[in-house]
Amino acid sequence: IGEVIGKNFFEQEPLNIQNIKLDFKIYPRGFWDSGDIKINGKTVQIKSVKHFSKWLLVESKDITRGDLYDFYILIAVSSEFKSGKVIGFCSKEEILNDKDTLKLKKNELIPGTKTPLDADNHARHSRFLHNSETEWINFIKNDR
Numbered sequence: 001i002g003e004v005i006g007k008n009f010f011e012q013e014p015l016n017i018q019n020i021k022l023d024f025k026i027y028p029r030g031f032w033d034s035g036d037i038k039i040n041g042k043t044v045q046i047k048s049v050k051h052f053s054k055w056l057l058v059e060s061k062d063i064t065r066g067d068l069y070d071f072y073i074l075i076a077v078s079s080e081f082k083s084g085k086v087i088g089f090c091s092k093e094e095i096l097n098d099k100d101t102l103k104l105k106k107n108e109l110i111p112g113t114k115t116p117l118d119a120d121n122h123a124r125h126s127r128f129l130h131n132s133e134t135e136w137i138n139f140i141k142n143d144r
Contacts, residue, residue: 002048002075005084045069051076060120088129100128
């Protein structure tokens with residue numbers, strides 16, 4: 001659902017990106033796709049969360065394994081799973097090196113929640129994601 005919401009978001013004004021291909025293939029255990037969406041040569045990973053969630057989580061084991069994407073987009077899916085909202089994006093560099101990305105350990109609670117993590121994660125709160133029209137346009141133009 002999140003990938004479709006992301007595709008629809010990019011196809012609308014002011015971004016107007018057309019012909020985005022989504023990969024709904026099922027891969028064998030241990031194999032991953034090369035990103036959810038490719039835009040102007042950038043690999044983009046869509047991270048879907050429940051409508052009330054505020055955190056973009058990237059499992060640390062994926063980073064260690066080298067499964068990194070150029071950008072991560074957080075999308076909150078509605079409670080009825082029929083719509084959603086694009087919350088924002090951040091870059092691989094921000095996930096890896098920015099002071100606003102927390103490194104949380106397995107069984108720690110996601111900050112501000114009672115939800116324990118089932119794995120180590122790099123976590124970035126939605127308030128530290130980029131989401132202005134100008135930032136999205138620069139993202140598309142490869143200026144980000």
